Amino acid sequence: xxxxxxxxxxxxENEFPANSSAGPIYAIAGSGVIPGRRxxxxxxxxxxxxxxxxxxxxxxxxxxxxxxxxxxxVMALTLSPAFEQDGLVLAGAPGGILxxxxxxxxxxxxxxxxxxxxxxxxxxxxxxxxxxxxxxxFAGTMEDGVLLSTGxxxxxxxxxxxxxxxxxxxxxxxxxxxxxxxxFAGTxSGIFRSTNGGRAWREVALPFGFDAVLCLxxxxxxxxxxxFDEDPVLYAGTESQGLWVLKGESGWSQIGxxxxxxxxxxxxxxxxLVLAGAALFRRSARENAWTNALPxxxxxxxxxxxxxxxxxxxxxxxxxxxxxxxxxxxxxxx
Amino acid sequence: xxxxxxxxxRLISPTLGPLPRIVAIEAVGSRTAKPELLDSGGTIAQRVIxxxxxxxxxxxxxxxxxxxxxxxxxxxxxxxxxxMFGVIFDRGRRYLTAGGNPIxxxxxxxxxxxxxxxxxxxxxxxxxxxxxLSRLARAICFDDEMAxxxxxxxxxxxxxxxxxxxxxxTLGLEREYVEGMYWNGGFRxxxxxxxxxGLRANLENAxxxxxxxxxxxxxxxxxxxxxxxxxxxxxxLLVSNTLSERxxxxxxxxxxxxxxxxxxxxxxxxxxxxxxxxxxxxxxLTGGRALTKAAGDRLEAVRAQDFxxxxxxxADSRSFGLSGGRGNPRALRQHIAGLRQMLHGAxxxxxxxxxxxxxxxxxxxxxxYVGGSSPTAVEARTQLAKRTAEAMRGAIRxxxxxxxxxxxLNCRPALRRRLADHSADDDARAAYAILLAAVEAPFRVLAAxxxxxxxxxxxxxxxxxxxxxxxxLTGRILNLREAGIYDSLAVVKAAVxxxxxxxxxxxxxxxxVHRRNPPEQPVT
Numbered sequence: 001x002x003x004x005x006x007x008x009x010x011x012x013e014n015e016f017p018a019n020s021s022a023g024p025i026y027a028i029a030g031s032g033v034i035p036g037r038r039x040x041x042x043x044x045x046x047x048x049x050x051x052x053x054x055x056x057x058x059x060x061x062x063x064x065x066x067x068x069x070x071x072x073x074v075m076a077l078t079l080s081p082a083f084e085q086d087g088l089v090l091a092g093a094p095g096g097i098l099x100x101x102x103x104x105x106x107x108x109x110x111x112x113x114x115x116x117x118x119x120x121x122x123x124x125x126x127x128x129x130x131x132x133x134x135x136x137x138f139a140g141t142m143e144d145g146v147l148l149s150t151g152x153x154x155x156x157x158x159x160x161x162x163x164x165x166x167x168x169x170x171x172x173x174x175x176x177x178x179x180x181x182x183x184f185a186g187t188x189s190g191i192f193r194s195t196n197g198g199r200a201w202r203e204v205a206l207p208f209g210f211d212a213v214l215c216l217x218x219x220x221x222x223x224x225x226x227x228f229d230e231d232p233v234l235y236a237g238t239e240s241q242g243l244w245v246l247k248g249e250s251g252w253s254q255i256g257x258x259x260x261x262x263x264x265x266x267x268x269x270x271x272x273l274v275l276a277g278a279a280l281f282r283r284s285a286r287e288n289a290w291t292n293a294l295p296x297x298x299x300x301x302x303x304x305x306x307x308x309x310x311x312x313x314x315x316x317x318x319x320x321x322x323x324x325x326x327x328x329x330x331x332x333x334x
Numbered sequence: 335x336x337x338x339x340x341x342x343x344r345l346i347s348p349t350l351g352p353l354p355r356i357v358a359i360e361a362v363g364s365r366t367a368k369p370e371l372l373d374s375g376g377t378i379a380q381r382v383i384x385x386x387x388x389x390x391x392x393x394x395x396x397x398x399x400x401x402x403x404x405x406x407x408x409x410x411x412x413x414x415x416x417x418m419f420g421v422i423f424d425r426g427r428r429y430l431t432a433g434g435n436p437i438x439x440x441x442x443x444x445x446x447x448x449x450x451x452x453x454x455x456x457x458x459x460x461x462x463x464x465x466x467l468s469r470l471a472r473a474i475c476f477d478d479e480m481a482x483x484x485x486x487x488x489x490x491x492x493x494x495x496x497x498x499x500x501x502x503x504t505l506g507l508e509r510e511y512v513e514g515m516y517w518n519g520g521f522r523x524x525x526x527x528x529x530x531x532g533l534r535a536n537l538e539n540a541x542x543x544x545x546x547x548x549x550x551x552x553x554x555x556x557x558x559x560x561x562x563x564x565x566x567x568x569x570x571l572l573v574s575n576t577l578s579e580r581x582x583x584x585x586x587x588x589x590x591x592x593x594x595x596x597x598x599x600x601x602x603x604x605x606x607x608x609x610x611x612x613x614x615x616x617x618x619l620t621g622g623r624a625l626t627k628a629a630g631d632r633l634e635a636v637r638a639q640d641f642x643x644x645x646x647x648x649a650d651s652r653s654f655g656l657s658g659g660r661g662n663p664r665a666l667r668q669h670i671a672g673l674r675q676m677l678h679g680a681x682x683x684x685x686x687x688x689x690x691x692x693x694x695x696x697x698x699x700x701x702x703y704v705g706g707s708s709p710t711a712v713e714a715r716t717q718l719a720k721r722t723a724e725a726m727r728g729a730i731r732x733x734x735x736x737x738x739x740x741x742x743l744n745c746r747p748a749l750r751r752r753l754a755d756h757s758a759d760d761d762a763r764a765a766y767a768i769l770l771a772a773v774e775a776p777f778r779v780l781a782a783x784x785x786x787x788x789x790x791x792x793x794x795x796x797x798x799x800x801x802x803x804x805x806x807l808t809g810r811i812l813n814l815r816e817a818g819i820y821d822s823l824a825v826v827k828a829a830v831x832x833x834x835x836x837x838x839x840x841x842x843x844x845x846x847v848h849r850r851n852p853p854e855q856p857v858t
Contacts (some may be wrong), residue, residue: 008483055477097530115538115539115645115646117645143645143657143658143660144645145658158513158657159493159513159698160513160657160696160697160698161490161492161495161511161697162492162495162696162697162698163665163697164663164670164697165663165666165667165698166645166658167663167664187663188663189663189664189667191669195463196463196464196489196490199489199490200489200490200491200492202492210664210667327654
């Protein structure tokens with residue numbers, strides 16, 4: 001990677017065109033988003049990073065002026081909890097992390113310790129560093145485990161005590177991590193848990209033994225203080241063992257019967273969305289059955305990423321990324 | 335024997351509790367050297383080499399042996415064990431003098447011990463978080479700075495993580511965390527260093543050849559280098575038992591170094607067993623195949639798939655290490671589970687080695703640097719740090735129990751019930767009565783050492799209920815959660831086992847055989 005910063009040069013489009021060289025959409029994340037109407041959204045793809053300022057109606061190439069010698073896949077995204085104020089957004093790529101402190105208008109490349117790993121997951125904690133005052137950030141990588149930054153993403157250090165599998169595929173931070181300092185890492189062979197803000201890890205016993213854990217997600221918490229161990233709901237999607245949920249004292253139980261790898265799980269409001277294989281499924285809290293979440297007009301299209309903002313749960317809209325590189329605002333089947 | 339035991343117990347019991355008294359021990363062999371000031375029961379016992387009276391000496395040495403083993407295995411609990419030992423032996427010998435049966439007494443004492451251990455297990459709590467770890471450390475070492483540091487360290491490295499305690503260069507304590515695993519034994523030649531600063535070799539995406547073979551001739555290395563070049567590997571960590579100068583010359587020759595950068599280190603371990611274990615661990619970590627003498631392996635037959643891989647490897651003049659080993663993580667977890675299983679039945683050196691191996695495999699280690707105002711102070715604090723670390727490990731693995739002697743006091747109801755159940759059996763009643771006194775003794779001594787009336791406190795504590803503890807520092811009886819006063823359950827149980835086991839052994843000794851002293855002169 002080269003050329004540390006770039007200024008944004010927008011161009012308007014209704015939908016980012018399907019392009020055989022664009023590559024699949026790997027990740028979508030945003031802040032204050034009402035899909036199709038407002039909010040800043042980012043999408044990482046096989047060939048770069050896209051940015052929308054109108055809730056995903058139109059997209060621009062966020063890295064167009066970096067003059068990168070070749071397309072740079074962006075596989076992970078995360079935004080600061082105080083994004084509206086600090087504009088901090090991070091994007092994970094092979095060999096490094098892209099960082100923006102102005103809501104994605106300009107970017108800098110943060111090099112990681114050599115040999116540079118592939119960044120597969122990014123997450124942000126509510127814990128502020130005592131030294132810098134910045135949020136603590138986590139980066140999951142292939143082969144280098146979990147990296148931690150207390151300097152707003154400018155410097156990263158590996159903290160892998162007890163992390164016996166350094167191929168990290170996903171991360172999930174407890175909604176109450178300011179109190180419980182808890183986060184989870186899904187790896188190629190299982191799940192590890194940290195209860196001290198990522199400084200050490202312990203293996204989580206899983207009922208199905210070893211399997212790659214492709215996604216983790218906490219259910220949104222009701223308002224008011226709570227503690228992870230008292231009422232936890234953590235979802236884990238696996239490569240060959242389907243979807244599981246951890247509920248405190250009850251332990252792990254399987255949800256649904258998914259034969260395909262569970263690539264993403266998004267609990268929101270009273271529904272849960274699951275991306276299994278290239279199909280998106282939905283289940284309401286009041287029902288047991290899983291249904292196809294996409295309208296019939298999307299039949300045959302392969303889904304690779306989905307962003308369903310909590311703020312718009314009632315309208316059942318989501319931003320859906322596809323293997324062909326396109327992104328659409330979708331009203332889900334309910 | 336009793337007089338000797340009593341002398342040792344009286345020497346050690348003032349050190350029990352958070353307000354201990356110091357025992358000054360005259361330096362051996364020097365009239366001008368300062369005395370040692372000690373507050374650790376086990377260390378004090380170690381300084382007692384021999385008592386003048388041979389009968390007393392036997393008793394003292396029985397107790398000392400118990401305390402030595404406890405200090406070695408748990409790092410703590412020696413004063414508790416000594417106090418309990420003293421009570422059991424004293425009351426036991428009086429009962430036997432009055433006509434009791436030693437074998438039956440021993441049997442009931444051992445049954446009672448099992449009851450106490452099971453009651454202690456019922457009080458088990460799990461340690462959670464840095465704060466609780468620090469509080470426990472404080473109860474072990476009574477050193478605020480060390481307790482805080484120990485809490486942080488063990489919150490990170492856990493029960494099995496590797497902790498090295500070294501002498502520091504400042505007055506206080508410092509710690510350092512090292513990512514990855516490392517072993518003793520540095521690179522074989524300074525010319526292998528490649529770092530910009532310092533004498534160190536750094537490797538990236540290294541292939542690791544793991545052997546305990548002796549490399550005597552350069553010809554042995556030719557197939558290895560050829561395989562490496564054919565595979566496009568540019569950096570190699572070569573682990574071997576020996577490496578001749580000629581073979582090293584081949585590795586350091588400029589044309590070869592330009593093609594492949596090789597750092598050679600010695601197979602870790604001083605014994606064959608230790609070397610086997612080290613290369614087994616390296617193989618699992620890196621996904622390589624260990625080439626061993628025992629299997630008849632030869633370097634000439636090395637294949638590409640025999641090499642392990644690591645994201646990073648390093649070596650300096652004293653040690654070598656690696657991080658990001660590319661072995662199969664599932665195989666690594668199974669290997670670790672196997673070692674943990676072996677740990678259950680291990681003791682002594684075997685246990686130490688297993689703990690070291692587990693610590694290395696966890697993926698990181700901590701170094702605690704201990705400083706002080708004088709070499710003596712540093713040495714004392716270093717020993718304290720090591721004992722504290724050992725006790726902390728046991729606590730994390732096995733849990734904690736109410737501290738300050740309270741966990742033992744909470745065993746009294748079960749003992750009383752057992753005493754009532756055996757009202758017709760004199761030996762059984764004697765045994766349970768002895769154990770009732772024994773479980774009270776540590777609390778009594780601790781309270782007296784802190785300047786309080788044990789009888790009054792026992793009464794108040796019993797009325798408060800078994801969720802309360804006595805805080806000797808404030809003189810108050812507090813709710814356990816509020817006070818945060820805990821002991822390592824492993825330490826308390828070991829103290830009970832040591833005290834009961836050692837005392838019953840002494841009580842059932844029918845005779846004592848002394849060596850002739852001085853030995854007979856040879857006939858010429």
